[in-house]
Amino acid sequence: MAATAADHAGGTGLSSERIKIGVLGGGAWGTALALHAARMGHDVLLWALEKEVAQHINEDHENKNFLPGFPLPESLRASNDIKQVAAHGEILLMVIPTPFVERTVSQVVDAVRKDAILVSCTKGILNDTLETPNHILKRVLPQHLHSRLAYLSGPSFAAEVAKENPTAVTVASEDDAVAQRVQAMMSSPRFRCYRTHDVTGVELGGALKNVLAIACGISDGLGFGSNGRAALITRGLDEITRLAVHSGASPLTLAGLAGVGDIVLTCTGDLSRNRSVGVRLGKGEKLADITAAMKGAVAEGVLTSRSAHHLALKQGIECPVIEGIYKVIHEGADPVEVVTKNMSRPLKAEVDQRVAQAAHH
Numbered sequence: 063m064a065a066t067a068a069d070h071a072g073g074t075g076l077s078s079e080r081i082k083i084g085v086l087g088g089g090a091w092g093t094a095l096a097l098h099a100a101r102m103g104h105d106v107l108l109w110a111l112e113k114e115v116a117q118h119i120n121e122d123h124e125n126k127n128f129l130p131g132f133p134l135p136e137s138l139r140a141s142n143d144i145k146q147v148a149a150h151g152e153i154l155l156m157v158i159p160t161p162f163v164e165r166t167v168s169q170v171v172d173a174v175r176k177d178a179i180l181v182s183c184t185k186g187i188l189n190d191t192l193e194t195p196n197h198i199l200k201r202v203l204p205q206h207l208h209s210r211l212a213y214l215s216g217p218s219f220a221a222e223v224a225k226e227n228p229t230a231v232t233v234a235s236e237d238d239a240v241a242q243r244v245q246a247m248m249s250s251p252r253f254r255c256y257r258t259h260d261v262t263g264v265e266l267g268g269a270l271k272n273v274l275a276i277a278c279g280i281s282d283g284l285g286f287g288s289n290g291r292a293a294l295i296t297r298g299l300d301e302i303t304r305l306a307v308h309s310g311a312s313p314l315t316l317a318g319l320a321g322v323g324d325i326v327l328t329c330t331g332d333l334s335r336n337r338s339v340g341v342r343l344g345k346g347e348k349l350a351d352i353t354a355a356m357k358g359a360v361a362e363g364v365l366t367s368r369s370a371h372h373l374a375l376k377q378g379i380e381c382p383v384i385e386g387i388y389k390v391i392h393e394g395a396d397p398v399e400v401v402t403k404n405m406s407r408p409l410k411a412e413v414d415q416r417v418a419q420a421a422h423h
């Protein structure tokens with residue numbers, strides 16, 4: 063997506079227009095995005111699945127279940143009526159874990175405004191079909207809404223957005239005007255949105271980095287230090303880039319916010335649930351005990367590790383880090399043995415030929 067004249071114009075570049083925004087999903091990320099939009103002055107209505115989440119937001123002005131400790135403005139309202147929320151938003155943020163996207167969005171197809179822009183903020187790949195949210199949404203939504211779809215991704219812990227830490231994300235859409243509209247309506251001095259056409263790169267970067275976060279957590283849990291983590295981040299990025307480029311993405315997208323940016327965040331940041339799952343696995347805990355203790359919160363990387371491995375097999379791309387995490391999580395492999403095996407593979411060139419060619423183009 064090329065820069066426009068407006069990109070280089072003077073002034074702050076931030077819009078003072080305020081609109082109606084609907085948010086589907088009252089988890090940590092949906093609540094943080096709703097809070098951000100409400101702080102900007104938008105008229106925000108959030109759909110929560112759980113009765114008590116909507117009640118807490120409306121009466122106590124806090125999401126005690128998923129984002130405790132952050133006071134929410136009274137202007138941020140919540141509802142359990144999904145159609146009401148879908149009909150509310152000129153921009154509809156969809157912040158649903160991947161396994162529930164289809165079921166949730168199917169309920170609102172008739173309620174969505176004709177002029178709505180639908181923004182998926184989900185990061186994952188379905189296990190059985192290997193679909194990303196883009197594929198699911200295009201299957202479920204009528205044709206006229208396909209060009210109204212956008213995807214928001216990048217390094218953004220919900221709690222840090224709630225704290226108003228400076229955050230940068232990227233918005234992908236096949237339609238430049240749609241990406242620009244989301245960018246204009248969601249950017250503030252604390253939350254800067256870039257834009258791109260590369261939906262595939264943004265979605266695969268956001269989903270696959272969660273697998274890498276588990277890998278880095280395991281490495282840290284085993285005490286493999288900074289060298290081990292840096293090696294995993296870099297070689298993991300190589301695997302993610304190869305998988306994404308094979309699916310049609312630009313390698314440059316994976317060098318951006320939705321790739322390197324989110325990988326750095328989740329592979330090094332203590333707020334990452336996926337990394338925390340890895341640390342506990344590395345220390346010898348069982349996955350079932352770890353996920354049971356998460357009280358409904360989702361570590362998408364656990365599911366995505368299966369999808370990522372099967373995507374690599376389907377594409378015929380060797381991904382030893384992803385395969386190793388799949389084996390540790392789903393087949394109970396010993397992480398130390400996986401590392402030893404990976405480090406003993408035949409020696410090779412660092413840069414993959416196909417990625418080098420794509421970068422050249």
Ligand SMILES: NC(=O)c1ccc[n+]([C@@H]2O[C@H](COP(=O)([O-])OP(=O)(O)OC[C@H]3O[C@@H](n4cnc5c(N)ncnc54)[C@H](O)[C@@H]3O)[C@@H](O)[C@H]2O)c1
Nearest residue numbers: 088089090091092111128159162184185219220359360362
């Ligand atoms: N938490 C973050 O910092 C963060 C940041 C960026 C992206 N994301 C992505 O956002 C998405 C949502 O994650 P989250 O962290 O907000 O979730 P969460 O783990 O905080 O909460 C779980 C969410 O799943 C919903 N849910 C559970 N069962 C459901 C069902 N049957 N139907 C519909 N919804 C159901 C719950 O209502 C809740 O909204 C994920 O794809 C995640 O990868 C999260």
